[in-house]
Amino acid sequence: MKELSLYLMSLLYITAGVNHFVMPKVYLRIMPPYVPFHKTMVFLSGIAEVLLGVGLLFTLTREWAAWGIILLLIVIFPANVEQLKNKKARGKLPLWVVILRLPLQLVLIWWAWLYT
Template sequence: MSTGRRAMLSLLAAFYLAAGLLHLRSPAAFLPIVPDWVPVPHSTVIATGIAEILGALGLLVPRLRKAAGIGLALYALCVFPANLKHALEGVFLPELPSSWWYHGPRLAFQPVLIWAALYASGVTRWPWRRLPAK
């Protein structure tokens, strides 16, 4: 594993571990950005925190790494509606900025976060090298 990939893996694991712990510690803080169509919002926030923690730990276990990367990529895709709601409805969260200088890059970065989970976990090497055929 290259130094860059290892650094990205460590950064993602730390990011998702911290985010997951925050979801579990303060689920009410996330409730305002949960879309109205999501059932049982409080339980959903708890479940997302657990998913983030398990994904972070999975990235650190070689035999679980690819599954964790796929799971975290899907997770990042699934939480995109909450990020959209936060931005488009101007939901105020005391801990976060409320300007488009925050929301614009956050929304634009979501596909990069999806790619990073797949790249760091070894699911893809795009755009650098193709995986060897098996």
């Protein structure tokens, strides 16, 4: 079961990372205004997610990748808050989904922590 969980987590981050390049407008919309170079940050976070997702797959890099995911989730948390605060950033998402996303970050951190 732990192996299946690991593969699911890896797939989640690789898919999310690729999505930064496929649908960058979604991520650009939720960038807090005080963060510089929005487009660059969206692409860098996408690259990070892909690399960390792949890193989970190898025993040698798994622990580093898990810690990297934890750090990434903390760093991107302000974008989730921005999405909650800014109706335009929310897009068509219902408010309850955006609210639920905030504590979900804690669950994702815990999930990554299992592999540290």
